[in-house]
Amino acid sequence: MKEIIAIVGWVVGIQGALGAAGRIFGDESWGLIHKWWDVPTPGYVALLLVGAALAIWGESSKKRARSRS
Numbered sequence: 001m002k003e004i005i006a007i008v009g010w011v012v013g014i015q016g017a018l019g020a021a022g023r024i025f026g027d028e029s030w031g032l033i034h035k036w037w038d039v040p041t042p043g044y045v046a047l048l049l050v051g052a053a054l055a056i057w058g059e060s061s062k063k064r065a066r067s068r069s
Contacts, residue, residue: 002058002061002062002065003058003062005054005057005058006054006055006057006058006059006062007058008051008054009050009051009052009053009054009055009056009057009058010051010055011051012047012050012051012054013047013048013050013051013052013054013055014031014051015031015032015033015047015051016044016045016046016047016048016049016050016051017044017048018030018031019031019033019034019039019041019043019044019047020041020044020045020048022034023041023044024041029044033047
């Protein structure tokens with residue numbers, strides 16, 4: 001389960017980063033999320049932060065599980 005959360009965190013974080021970068025440096029959002037929803041720039045930044053938190057939590061919990069074994 002923790003591996004899946006880490007993967008989801010990476011995907012969400014990357015999509016948030018692409019959306020924010022596209023809004024800041026280009027004319028429109030990059031990535032896939034803008035094809036389904038119209039997310040404002042602070043929303044993309046929030047997705048980036050949530051995705052990073054999930055990825056860090058998932059990766060660190062995998063390392064702790066390996067060190068316990």
